[in-house]
Amino acid sequence: MKNNEITLLGAGLIGSLMAIYLRKQGLEVSVYDKRPDKRKTPYAEGGRSINMALSHRGWKSLEEVGLKDKVLPLAIPMYGRKIHDEHGRTSFAPYGKKDQAIYSISRGKFNQLLAEEAERLGANFYFEHKSLHTDFKTQEITFETPSGEKKLQAPVIIGADGAYSSLRMAMQKQIRFNYKQEYISHGYKELTIPATAEGDFAMDPNALHIWPRGKFMLIALPNPDKSFTCTLFLPFEGTKVCFDKINDESDLVSVFTSYFEDAYQLMPDLIQEYFTNPTSALINVECYPWVQGQSLLIGDASHAMVPFYGQGMNCGFEDCHILNGLIHKYGTSSWDMVFEKFQKIRKDDTDAICQLAMENFVEMRDSVADPKFLLRKKIEARLHELYPNDWVPLYTMVTFSDIPYAEAYAQGKLQEAIMDKVMANPLITENWDKLDYEEIINRMDSAKAV
Template identity: 50%
Template structure:
């Protein structure tokens, strides 16, 4: 609505009304601004939790010289079909390790009730990493179990209230794009302020029309990437498709960008990248049916494969 915003002063512990021309709700996945907008007519909202949760764990640096204990220039994934462990390097020589697993069932977090069960779990599923995780038990039982939620809503603008960032579009973390998507909201908003000469009656509708399809796009891509990371990276057919796409990109960098690079290293809209995901996968699935593809893909077949994949 257009009434005054209610402000909470945490220092003084008091609530007071504040009149503002515009209220920008940048208050996260569980936004109170969005909450108040939800009470208005025709406001669509969905929140969807995954059946998986996650635990943050650690691989410390080498005790002797502070170096990395595993390859530092990589995203490490231990895929186990329905669950996975990942490790990302930090500047201090350590790795942030995250276990993504279902709450219940095979590999479920509910099976880990004490230290003995935790060690058994890691010996069973991730034996190679156990020796380099001395603080495993402490980390597991002291760090909270995080949940994975996707929030979608529309409109993002109601009266003089607008949503931005996670308040408008919380996503799961499997593309590493949540914060980037929020920053992109800001840069698009900044461009629109200039293009419409500070006329907010034009800026706000243009902002939500421009950003909503892209926020939905990265939300869907992030969920697809979860399946890729925990399951498909262990699938030879998937890896072969990746290899072909990487080669085409290397030989024809001006004509083809694989979806992951498009999302992570370019300014292509997320909605476009989602369409490309489907298109590229269909082309590559078809390519694998070519006779003798295993022997001929990088030589005889490469130009015609590339021709079908080109997207620029």
């Protein structure tokens, strides 16, 4: 069996980018996906796809493979959160410094660009190939295709086949495989705010719009066609406002006019979209090991996370970058060693970002509406401005740097404990700009030294 022949499962964003990296290393790459080729059956943008938020880790990988300039026209910078209260008033909370942004990009066109670049470089794509079984002793995969079952020798397998990975399912049947999945109580539904009659954006296009309502929320991300992709996050059941209790047009209109009135006025297709588009679940997946012989899980296949830190795709792209570096360093004569090193480097970091994504859900739906939360962010921004090397906000570490996620998480917990004490001051709202910022930094230094 040839060690330079790679079988990639999954033609999504992560699988397509990994194919590009591997082809640039001169390896033979075949990509198999259970879905039809979206170029022949045009990609339905509506329905399930939460817009992606591309940030530093993602851009770094795209730049490394020479695609940054091709992707930029598909992306719109968002410099912060535009928070909508229940009376239609808005406030703006920047993500970082003045020029720092995350970028809204819709999955379909982005995926197509990556797949076509991989094909241009010589990767072979096979659609409507559903992986049924993987034999790790013989490195043989059985696929279901439109013309029947097909067996394939696959000396090296990389599974980038998502949260419901078939390669991971095969690994679960092996001994001593740890696996944990958790569905959160909320689901999501995709909706749209179209361009205005004049063909303009209906709201500020350079912000992520959010309507935080305690136990639920609506968000909106801009698209190049001047529309916004909206995502409604509600509990499935058990609360006053939940998917279970929206059964007809009047229920839906009542929820939107009560909680999202300003958005409702901009959504002419709300009723049709709500009752046509699916309600989808949100899952967190942790598993280990990611390696079985010469087979490896990457991206959502090994660490699916809820979307509330905007890092799922960025983390998957960073997987590709790190794996590519290890292949470059150690070569292709010992894939099991390369894969083993990859999982050891990566596991703590992916655990950390999965945890952060779960924690950020509470922040987005609830805390961002709290004036004290906004003040806290303002104090942290001032600390970062005055002491850029000593105090870097957690969001900045995660989103605008490539500091390992686990390191960012640990640092963030120290900062959180210190900020809790700062915010406990009963006069903080009046006196925040008179704080002794140097003393806060000294506390941080002392905490790090412990």
